[in-house]
Amino acid sequence: MITSWRELFFLSHSAFIPSFPEGLSGWKLYLQGVIRDNQSEIEPVTIQEIISRLPVRQKQFTLLCIGATDSWPAIGNAIWTGVTVLEMIHMRNLYWTVDCDYVEMRGRDGYIASIPMDGLDNLWLVWKMNGQWLSPEHGFPVRIIATSYYGTKNVKWIEKIKFISRAQHHADIFEIEGWSTDHKIRPATFIYYPDQFSIIARPAKGLNTLRITGVAYCGKQEVDRVLVTYYRVHGNNRVWETQHPGKSSENGSWIAAELVQRGTADVWSLWKIDISHDWKGVFQVSSKVQCIGGKATNETWTNDMGGWYGVSSTIFKVV
Numbered sequence: 001m002i003t004s005w006r007e008l009f010f011l012s013h014s015a016f017i018p019s020f021p022e023g024l025s026g027w028k029l030y031l032q033g034v035i036r037d038n039q040s041e042i043e044p045v046t047i048q049e050i051i052s053r054l055p056v057r058q059k060q061f062t063l064l065c066i067g068a069t070d071s072w073p074a075i076g077n078a079i080w081t082g083v084t085v086l087e088m089i090h091m092r093n094l095y096w097t098v099d100c101d102y103v104e105m106r107g108r109d110g111y112i113a114s115i116p117m118d119g120l121d122n123l124w125l126v127w128k129m130n131g132q133w134l135s136p137e138h139g140f141p142v143r144i145i146a147t148s149y150y151g152t153k154n155v156k157w158i159e160k161i162k163f164i165s166r167a168q169h170h171a172d173i174f175e176i177e178g179w180s181t182d183h184k185i186r187p188a189t190f191i192y193y194p195d196q197f198s199i200i201a202r203p204a205k206g207l208n209t210l211r212i213t214g215v216a217y218c219g220k221q222e223v224d225r226v227l228v229t230y231y232r233v234h235g236n237n238r239v240w241e242t243q244h245p246g247k248s249s250e251n252g253s254w255i256a257a258e259l260v261q262r263g264t265a266d267v268w269s270l271w272k273i274d275i276s277h278d279w280k281g282v283f284q285v286s287s288k289v290q291c292i293g294g295k296a297t298n299e300t301w302t303n304d305m306g307g308w309y310g311v312s313s314t315i316f317k318v319v
Helices: 047-053 085-091 117-122 237-242
Strands: 028-032 057-064 075-084 102-107 112-116 123-129 143-146 158-164 188-193 209-217 223-232 258-261 269-276 281-291 312-318
Touching (some): 075 085, 085 117, 085 123, 102 117, 112 117, 117 123, 188 281, 209 223, 223 258
Parallel strands (some): 028 158
Antiparallel strands (some): 223 281
């Protein structure tokens, strides 16, 4: 269920990895747009204050890139150590004015992201990943985990949190570039094996069963079931690597996969299915997910810049 933070966890940066010569003990978080006892000037929060005054917890959360596709499954799951932003606000007895509509977050690299105030309880301040201190690439000394949001809202190297009105709000860089303004996780499933355009050995004679594996993720909703379908790809096998996976099967039926490790809200599920067939030639396997809350993979999906939402497919050759 856990992705190796050193080798396998997907990494992305907006520009550069900033340095923190002061280290974790010198980290400060500046808060703006909140008041306490009519005082608008608030002393920055330190890690020492957080650890001494709040119950530090470990929680599993899955991170998914808004640009992930079935051929580029930029997704990972880890155990994060930290506290919620809301707990930190309550720790200081702070509150915001009635016209605060957004939470704006800024990292030392200059990256800015914001979410509506109703998503405040989704924000975590974390400083460990899988029991290890965050590496510079993953956001040392402290970063944001915005549960149920795509990675665009998970600000690294966090230094400032600002509570702002609608009039003060500006579009994030991803929104300026044409991505959706929502950024909330859509139901998604990815096939991990066989890989896209891979060539694999045919199962042994008499044991002509191929195991398909993958992950499924529904954000705030839990995964209910994963369905899989497959068919042989016809045509010139010499150019099969240039074909693009379709989003439906050729009159194939959908088969329920086994959830070998069922995740919770904000945590992915791992699935597998063993399919007996005459595995020789070029095939396409597709998968889709149904969430407990009712949401499901969109089978008529097109790229609307709102995050992966379609049936995931992989084309491979068995020799």
